[in-house]
Amino acid sequence: xxKIAIISDSASAIPLTVRNRYHIFQVNDPIIFGNxxxxxxxxxxxxxELVKLMKDKKMIASTSQPAPGDWxxxxxxxxxxxxxxALIIPIxxxxxxxxxxxxxxxxxYESMSDVRAWDSKFAVMGSGMQAVMAxxxxxxxKTLDEILATLDILRETLDVRFVVNDISHLQRTGRLSxxxxxxxxxxxxxxxxxxxxxxxxxxxxxxxxxxxxxxxKEIKEALNQYLTRAxxxxxAFVIDGNNAKLGDKWLKDLQHDYPTVKFERGEIGAYIGVxxxxxxxxxxxxxxxxxxx
Numbered sequence: 477x478x479k480i481a482i483i484s485d486s487a488s489a490i491p492l493t494v495r496n497r498y499h500i501f502q503v504n505d506p507i508i509f510g511n512x513x514x515x516x517x518x519x520x521x522x523x524x525e526l527v528k529l530m531k532d533k534k535m536i537a538s539t540s541q542p543a544p545g546d547w548x549x550x551x552x553x554x555x556x557x558x559x560x561x562a563l564i565i566p567i568x569x570x571x572x573x574x575x576x577x578x579x580x581x582x583x584x585y586e587s588m589s590d591v592r593a594w595d596s597k598f599a600v601m602g603s604g605m606q607a608v609m610a611x612x613x614x615x616x617x618k619t620l621d622e623i624l625a626t627l628d629i630l631r632e633t634l635d636v637r638f639v640v641n642d643i644s645h646l647q648r649t650g651r652l653s654x655x656x657x658x659x660x661x662x663x664x665x666x667x668x669x670x671x672x673x674x675x676x677x678x679x680x681x682x683x684x685x686x687x688x689x690x691x692x693k694e695i696k697e698a699l700n701q702y703l704t705r706a707x708x709x710x711x712a713f714v715i716d717g718n719n720a721k722l723g724d725k726w727l728k729d730l731q732h733d734y735p736t737v738k739f740e741r742g743e744i745g746a747y748i749g750v751x752x753x754x755x756x757x758x759x760x761x762x763x764x765x766x767x768x769x
Contacts, residue, residue, distance in 0.1 A: 480614040481554035481562040486516040488604035498611035523718040523749035541573040547581040567599040568677030597677030601742040609765040638758025639691040711764040717744035717756035
């Protein structure tokens with residue numbers, strides 16, 4: 477029976493305890509200050525550290541995708557650890573070039589019997605939970621084809637709403653693909669964003685609110701609409717970008733209002749935080765992946 481390694485990237489923000497539990501390998505995404513390259517989770521551990529570093533350096537960070545050699549290095553590690561196949565699940569191809577590079581590396585890698593890449597069309601725990609489910613399926617002895625078929629089922633159910641304090645970060649890094657007119661030129665608003673899961677996995681504006689409290693109301697409306705159509709158990713993540721206190725508050729609120737939904741907490745890491753800015757909040761949801769294994 478083939479032993480399949482699951483490989484994610486750090487922008488998927490899978491907690492270390494979860495990665496260890498499911499033996500998920502990780503490539504650490506690069507964050508750039510001028511000529512200096514820092515690796516997420518190695519040199520910069522969270523968004524708070526990134527914010528402090530930008531203040532200290534008086535510089536705005538940028539990002540790059542992992543190099544082909546980064547994926548090859550992790551594949552070699554997986555091979556040395558006894559795996560003979562691998563599935564790479566990076567963040568959305570609509571957000572980063574990581575998937576395209578990983579796909580090219582997977583196609584050319586000859587030291588394993590089968591290596592493939594999967595476009596999660598998501599980020600943070602949206603892509604992270606796809607990697608976790610894939611690892612759980614691999615543990616149960618499922619083939620790569622079976623894992624990919626189940627990933628397709630899960631990905632079709634995913635949705636997200638998140639709100640940024642300042643849309644200029646997404647505009648500056650070119651990650652806002654649609655809805656710019658919805659938020660352009662307006663002051664003191666909270667742009668509400670989503671990811672086009674059924675399309676190319678790009679970020680777009682879908683609404684706006686004056687305050688974070690109003691943003692949560694808009695997010696609840698989207699979740700309400702989703703739940704009226706869902707004929708399966710739902711799992712959701714409350715994610716925060718360097719705002720754990722508000723994240724915990726949102727979690728308590730949502731758990732009270734939606735007792736049938738399985739809620740968890742997550743966070744936006746430094747890499748994604750370069751694009752979303754400090755203080756971003758969001759909720760992502762989809763079918764409870766545990767019902768698919």
